[in-house]
Structure formats: C-alpha cells, structure tokens
Amino acid sequence: MNILIVEDESRIAKRIERMTRDIFGDSLQSLKYANTFHEALRFIENNSLDLVLLDLNLNGDSGFDLLTTAVSKSFHTIIISAYKDQAITAFEYGVLDFVPKPFNRDRLEQALHRAITKEKIETNTVKILAVKKRHKVQLIPIEDLLYIKGAGAYTELFLSNGKKELHDKSLEKLEQLLSFSFERIHKSYLVKVSEIKEIIVESGSKYIAELKNGERIPIGRTKYKDIKAKWF
Structure with missing residues (x-):
C-alpha cells in the first residue's frame, strides 16, 4: 500500500502518519506527506499511489481543487477534515470516506478498513x-x-x-x-x-x-x- 497524506498542520499529519503505520503494519510500502496544494499535486501526478488522505483546507487553498484531480486517478481518496458541512459534496465526487476532525484511531481505522477490505459504499452518494x-x-x-x-x-x-x-x-x-x-x-x-x-x-x-x-x-x-x- 502506497499512501500520501495531504495535511498543512504538521502535528495532525504526524498523528495521521503514526496511526496509519500502526493500522497497516507490514502491508505499508510507502507513506509520504505533503503540506501544500502544489506539492501534493506534483506528487500525485508523478507517483503511483493506492490511497490519498486529504485535508480540505491547505494553507488557504481549497482541497476541493485537488480533489477533482485526485478522484480521477486510479487510487481511492479519504477526506480528513473539520469541514463537516462539505462531507456530502465530497461523497458526491466519489471519495471512499469522510473522517471529521477531531478524530480518534477507531474512526480512522474504520475509514482505512474500507480501502483494505474493498468494502462497498451502499448509499446513493456518488453523483x-x-x-x-x-x-x-x-x-x-x-x-x-x-x-x-x-x-x-x-x-x-x-x-x-x-x-x-x-x-x-x-x-x-x-x-x-x-x-x-x-x-x-x-x-x-x-x-x-x-x-x-x-x-x-x-x-x-x-x-x-x-x-x-x-x-x-x-x-x-x-x-x-x-x-x-x-x-x-
């Protein structure tokens, strides 16, 4: 599993990284971190990924601008954001899950479990x-x-x-x-x-x-x- 974390707050990014490494264990091949829109976009365009964990506010840039590119790619995208009011829109774009901040390990593991087990989304969300x-x-x-x-x-x-x-x-x-x-x-x-x-x-x-x-x-x-x- 090759994962990219896109998060502008280093403290939260490190927390996501620690939990993700713990959840995936030996099945994790690489875990990279980008803290700006442009850095994340360059990485996505030039690397093979299985999963992107994306914040929707990146130093003032909208994560939705990155999301339209991300969901067109071969990997799944999980949103991790405090903007709960944007969850419906994110699902309409075809994200695998939306993890609201603040989050705990169990909620993140639930989202990552969808990527691991290929659990289907049964609700009519993707538009x-x-x-x-x-x-x-x-x-x-x-x-x-x-x-x-x-x-x-x-x-x-x-x-x-x-x-x-x-x-x-x-x-x-x-x-x-x-x-x-x-x-x-x-x-x-x-x-x-x-x-x-x-x-x-x-x-x-x-x-x-x-x-x-x-x-x-x-x-x-x-x-x-x-x-x-x-x-x-």
Missing part, C-alpha cells in the same frame, strides 16, 4: 465521476452513465449520448463506489440496473442483459440468478 483529459478534468454525471467495461488496469465508461470515456480507476474500485445503482453482471462489466430492459437466455447457457438503448451485455453464469432476482 459524478471525474475523468482526466489531456489538460483538464471532465466531470461526468452518474445519471449519464449506462455501463462500465474493464479495460485492463483502466475502465471504459459508456454514456447515454453514445460517447465513451476512459477512467483510470479499475473496475473493482468503481464497483466499490457505485454498488448502490450498478451491478457487476460479468467479470468485465458493471451495468446500471435501471437500464436493463430484458434478460435473455440463449442456447448454450448464454445469458444476456439487453439495455433500453438496445445494447447487449453478457451476464456471467455465476451472476445470472442474482441479477435476475434484483432485476425482477
């Missing part, structure tokens, strides 16, 4: 997915997303307007964030359940989900019964 484009971050509303296809370490987002966008997060990480409305119907596909028009059984025990727009997505044999039960 957008941020996609990194060449020189900007594009925000895609979840309501415009029909299904997601795994593409190696990346994923392809298929939208209602017929366009396709590439996301840096894996299918597993997006499943963790979007499990409230998307179902893993196949090892390579996440589909919005409300977009399924019909479930088709073809010869040779092949199962197909036909979407409202006419597209046909394969259903894994081990997934068929669960999908049929939820769809009906």
Whole structure:
C-alpha cells in the first residue's frame, strides 16, 4: 500500500502518519506527506499511489481543487477534515470516506478498513465521476452513465449520448463506489440496473442483459440468478 497524506498542520499529519503505520503494519510500502496544494499535486501526478488522505483546507487553498484531480486517478481518496458541512459534496465526487476532525484511531481505522477490505459504499452518494483529459478534468454525471467495461488496469465508461470515456480507476474500485445503482453482471462489466430492459437466455447457457438503448451485455453464469432476482 502506497499512501500520501495531504495535511498543512504538521502535528495532525504526524498523528495521521503514526496511526496509519500502526493500522497497516507490514502491508505499508510507502507513506509520504505533503503540506501544500502544489506539492501534493506534483506528487500525485508523478507517483503511483493506492490511497490519498486529504485535508480540505491547505494553507488557504481549497482541497476541493485537488480533489477533482485526485478522484480521477486510479487510487481511492479519504477526506480528513473539520469541514463537516462539505462531507456530502465530497461523497458526491466519489471519495471512499469522510473522517471529521477531531478524530480518534477507531474512526480512522474504520475509514482505512474500507480501502483494505474493498468494502462497498451502499448509499446513493456518488453523483459524478471525474475523468482526466489531456489538460483538464471532465466531470461526468452518474445519471449519464449506462455501463462500465474493464479495460485492463483502466475502465471504459459508456454514456447515454453514445460517447465513451476512459477512467483510470479499475473496475473493482468503481464497483466499490457505485454498488448502490450498478451491478457487476460479468467479470468485465458493471451495468446500471435501471437500464436493463430484458434478460435473455440463449442456447448454450448464454445469458444476456439487453439495455433500453438496445445494447447487449453478457451476464456471467455465476451472476445470472442474482441479477435476475434484483432485476425482477
């Protein structure tokens, strides 16, 4: 696990670091610390990470400016902030958890546990997915997303307007964030359940989900019964 702590108060950063090292133990490969917006942005752009622990107030700079870049990346983001009123907005951007300050070890461990165990977020919180484009971050509303296809370490987002966008997060990480409305119907596909028009059984025990727009997505044999039960 490679982790970056983004926190402008060194006392709090050291406390987070101490607790994180204690919680992860030997599974922690590297733990770095950045105390400014620009330092954190440079590190995120130039290093491979599994998790970012982000404060929302960085010496006067808004952590949300960094958040839009962070959530477009392959890693998960956990907010640690005193700005509790911004928790809903942070979840809408696709953070894994929001730990309000002041916090204790148990609350931080609960948040980190989500990253370790790949615990799914069951509530309808994520409203957008941020996609990194060449020189900007594009925000895609979840309501415009029909299904997601795994593409190696990346994923392809298929939208209602017929366009396709590439996301840096894996299918597993997006499943963790979007499990409230998307179902893993196949090892390579996440589909919005409300977009399924019909479930088709073809010869040779092949199962197909036909979407409202006419597209046909394969259903894994081990997934068929669960999908049929939820769809009906």
